Amino acid sequence: MQPVKLGLIGCGTVGTGVARLLIEHRQLLADRTGIPLDLKYVADLDRRTDRGVTFPPGVFIDDAWTVVNDPEVDIVIEMIGGLGAAKELIEAAIAKGKQIVTANKALLATHGNELMRAAADAGVDLAYEASVGGCMPIVKSLREALVANEIHGMVGILNGTCNYILSQITATGMPFEQALAGAQANGYAEADPTLDVEGIDTAHKLAILSALAFGMRINLDDIYIEGISTITPLDIQFARDFGYRIKLLAICKNHGDRVEARVHPAMIPEHNILSHVSGSLNAITISGHAVDDLFLSGHGAGMLPTASAVLSDIIDLARNLRRGKTGRVPLMGYQPDRIQPVPVMPMDDIVVHYYIRFSVQDRPGVLAAIAGILGDNAISIQSVQQKDRKTNGWVPIVMLTHHAKEANIRKALREIGALSVVGPAPMLIRIEDPDARE
Amino acid sequence: MQPVKLGLIGCGTVGTGVARLLIEHRQLLADRTGIPLDLKYVADLDRRTDRGVTFPPGVFIDDAWTVVNDPEVDIVIEMIGGLGAAKELIEAAIAKGKQIVTANKALLATHGNELMRAAADAGVDLAYEASVGGCMPIVKSLREALVANEIHGMVGILNGTCNYILSQITATGMPFEQALAGAQANGYAEADPTLDVEGIDTAHKLAILSALAFGMRINLDDIYIEGISTITPLDIQFARDFGYRIKLLAICKNHGDRVEARVHPAMIPEHNILSHVSGSLNAITISGHAVDDLFLSGHGAGMLPTASAVLSDIIDLARNLRRGKTGRVPLMGYQPDRIQPVPVMPMDDIVVHYYIRFSVQDRPGVLAAIAGILGDNAISIQSVQQKDRKTNGWVPIVMLTHHAKEANIRKALREIGALSVVGPAPMLIRIEDPDARE
Incomplete structure (x- = not known):
């Protein structure tokens, strides 16, 4: 079978891990996939040679554009990160019909919609398993394993x-x-x-x-x-x-x-x-x-755990090139024309339990004053603890609320903060119970 | 796009779940995959209609062979279990070039090698994510996400x-x-x-x-x-x-x-x-x-969690049919000619920590006798507890060992069992620490 030619751009921690897996586990990958992978380029401006991996002659270069411009390269692996050169290189690679693998979460979170659109229009795959959660197959689980959920x-x-x-x-x-x-x-x-x-x-x-x-x-x-x-x-x-x-x-x-x-x-x-x-x-x-x-x-980060996810993407795209078609799995899990803009709820509207810690003066009536304001804002208290842990002259009062609306909590905290017996900056921490079913 | 035609054999708990997901979530599946799925048959000998899912006229039949013999059926979904009819049906479906989805772990554990070989020779995919671990994507993780590990x-x-x-x-x-x-x-x-x-x-x-x-x-x-x-x-x-x-x-x-x-x-x-x-x-x-x-x-079992894994397989095969080729991912994760028979270690050779509970007579010298035999068999004791929990006239002694060889443990237990002061049937439980690195 004809080798799939890879061009790696960026040889920092994760890029080095990707190169290591490709070079040191070439036989394992061949045994599993039956597809020869040829790492044609590793491009990085930093030419130091102490990365613990030996590249064949001619592979290590310092110009990323050589990778993008070489018509032989099938898959471009972008491992430089950031929103600048990475975006330009990916856009150029898409325009040349190359498949893309990236771990660049900042870029996808910021410009993902336009990059995915460009990739879909050009009929190329853009894979990004390593952008979230390191070695955990979250993208694969959402796009494939949980497809019927x-x-x-x-x-x-x-x-x-x-x-x-x-x-x-x-x-x-x-x-x-x-x-x-x-x-x-x-x-x-x-x-x-x-x-x-x-x-x-x-x-x-x-x-x-x-x-x-x-x-x-x-x-x-x-x-x-x-x-x-x-x-x-x-x-x-x-x-x-x-x-x-x-x-x-x-x-x-x-x-x-x-x-x-x-x-x-x-x-x-x-x-x-x-x-x-x-x-x-x-x-x-x-x-x-x-x-x-x-x-x-x-592991959500680190050289080899993240590189493992990048390799999973590389193999997926190589399989599409040699045993199928691009676009086998839609890039964002849905057919592009079914993807909708869905509004995100303003924080004021969310309803959860809250932990609130006030610093108060240790005198009678303080709790009653706080509880009164909470009640006026439709917030009911689940439990209160007042422990003897004085710091800087203040005593902490800690409350857990029942379900309450964030807007009400914020309004109540402003009103409570105006009381002379209450210190500055109450601490607010939301409570989540992932096991609870609503 | 031409629909992929499905034939489901076996409409028990999981089969019903598969039918429900296909029928009730048709739109979701279309939105995600862009491939129309047509559930042409649901075959089960039990014709009761209280399964909580309504089939279009003509879909529910009682003859599984109709599914296998219909040239229109692209994917056969075997949900009857067991080693008898399931094997015959799958073999016949493979011979007719149909793709197979099964959750039949007993069948695969027993006859998997020959079924995988037959599928590979016929150039069809045989998918089995739901055979292990219900909704957890274990097969997908091993074959795809962890491909470079x-x-x-x-x-x-x-x-x-x-x-x-x-x-x-x-x-x-x-x-x-x-x-x-x-x-x-x-x-x-x-x-x-x-x-x-x-x-x-x-x-x-x-x-x-x-x-x-x-x-x-x-x-x-x-x-x-x-x-x-x-x-x-x-x-x-x-x-x-x-x-x-x-x-x-x-x-x-x-x-x-x-x-x-x-x-x-x-x-x-x-x-x-x-x-x-x-x-x-x-x-x-x-x-x-x-x-x-x-x-x-x-969830490793249950109607919908298991059906979710079956759907993941169905979609994978449908994608191969409409957007690629079969054999995209080798059935057992490796190229067939790279799969080796690897011997399994005899239990006598494994080395772990052990928990052993003896029932002994509560008299002096018993512990020394037991410890002596363990020592003679190269087993060192990490800790001992003798607690006052008398049952049937015996007192338990509990020991944790350091790393020991199973053969030595078994020999020691036979020798200790022959002591008149030791009761019958010592309890042996192995200790595993999945976090420990060897």
Whole structure:
């Protein structure tokens, strides 16, 4: 059989992993697929040779455009990331009829609709399993395994940096800043951690997944995003007291005419399996009408776990080239003309349980004043704890609410914040129970 | 696009679920795949009409051979189970060039090699995702998502009946017989539970999975099988005392020139995620060189979860028919000429930790005698507990061993059993730590 010729652009961590799997496991891949894969190019501006993998002569080049412009290259593997050159290279490769593999979640979340349209129009496949959840086959599960399911929703832990940091705070009680520094020292967080800890990376992934699940256009702009940098060891301890763990969750739910799509820290019951996903692991619960819940967990990042997902895509496209046609599975899981723009619910409209921690002056009547305002805003209290954990002269009062509307909670918090006996910045954490059926 | 014509044989629980998804979610399937699916026949000897799904006139028939013999039928969906008629029908359908979807693990474990060979020779696809793990995409993960991984091994909970019974004993302390009766009353166990509780169903699934994972011929005969009917609440309580849970596990490990493949109850650490898979849920940890561990969990049985997996297969084959070729993914994950017979290690050769419970007379010197025999057989003891839980005049002594060879353990148990101060039938449970790296 004629080899499928591959051009890899970007030889950083994941790109190196892809090259290693292709070179070191050539025989395994041939035994499994029967299709010879020929890694014709690896393009990177950084020509250092200490990547732990030996390329045949002529393979390593420094010009990405050589890959895109070579008519022999069948599949372009974009591993440089970012929104600039990556987009130009992918667009040019699509225009030349090449198949595309990418792990670039930021690019897909931002420009995915136009790239998918361009690929569909050109009749090429654009594969992106590695853009979400590392080695977990989330895209394949949504597009293929769960093809006969109406997807009700998903709850996922999709950022290993945040999960590592929250796991460290939970295990040791150290403050966020110290846990972040430890994550940076151990290679779990970037020097600039903003994309991860502020929830933006998770939102990129949720934008892709919710579009796939619900047959809607990718819509990053309307996703509510809240990060973990304000989470304190005190809240994590209170969460444990109530039987919860705090995780940064990506949540989407299908309400038919509109969807929920939000990223924020949330408390989940400790008996839920997501509570047991610790360290840098990722996980997701996908709820479908036929399967009920399907749960996946695995490494969401790292050289070889991510490269494993990239290889899965490469093989899929190679199989389409040599044993079928492109377009075998529609790019976003639905026929392009069936994909709709579906509005995302404003956060004000969501209804969940809430954890609220106030700092108050330790004097009579404070609780009554707070409870009165909550009641006036149609919020009923499920439990209250006032523990003797004085910090800076304030005493914490912690409340769990019954189901309440976010708009009401926010209004109540503004009113409560105006009380002289209540300190600044109440802490608000939403409570999710992925096992609960609505 | 020309419709793909389907013939469903067997309209029991899962067959009914398949028909329901095809009929009730026709639009969803069309939106996703762009391929019209035409359910031409549903064949079942039982003509009752209370299945909760309405078939168009002429679809429901009672003769399975009509399905196989109709040249219009593209895909035959075998949902009758068993080794008799199912095999004949599938063989005939293959001979007529039809694509096959089956969930028949007993048939594949027993006659899978010849059926796969016949399908490959005839150039037809034979899909079997629903034969293992219900809605979990295990086959798809092994054949496609993990295609670039050397699979080191798998540890799975693959029988919902056993997991339900063990969860009930763990939660309530009730004896096995009572938990089994409860499972039968609640529809989690058959009237004759032998296939499930004696581990045979799990072994069928392991035979399929280990072949897929390691590129070897299906080999049911050499799998060691031990069921859960001898597990007592006492052992489950001791397991908890040591920080373990007892699960019926399917285990396979790749040693290169031979493999381990065994089904038996085992203790796993309570912090391992498999410990949190309770009730009738299934789960599996797949260990590959690139991904490290990938964990899946979901319903392993039931009408719609299993039907969801069958639909995934139907769509895959329909896509091959309309947008590609058959044989796109090799049936057992490897090119047929690369599949080897790989010997399964005899149980005598495996090396794990063991839990052993002896019933002994409560007198001095007993422990020394037992420990002496263990030592003579190169078995070192990790911990001993002698608790005051006298039953029938005997006192239990519980030991955990360090790594030991199964042959040595069995020899030691025979010698210890001959001691007059030791009661009959010591309990032996192997200990697995899926997180441990060897």
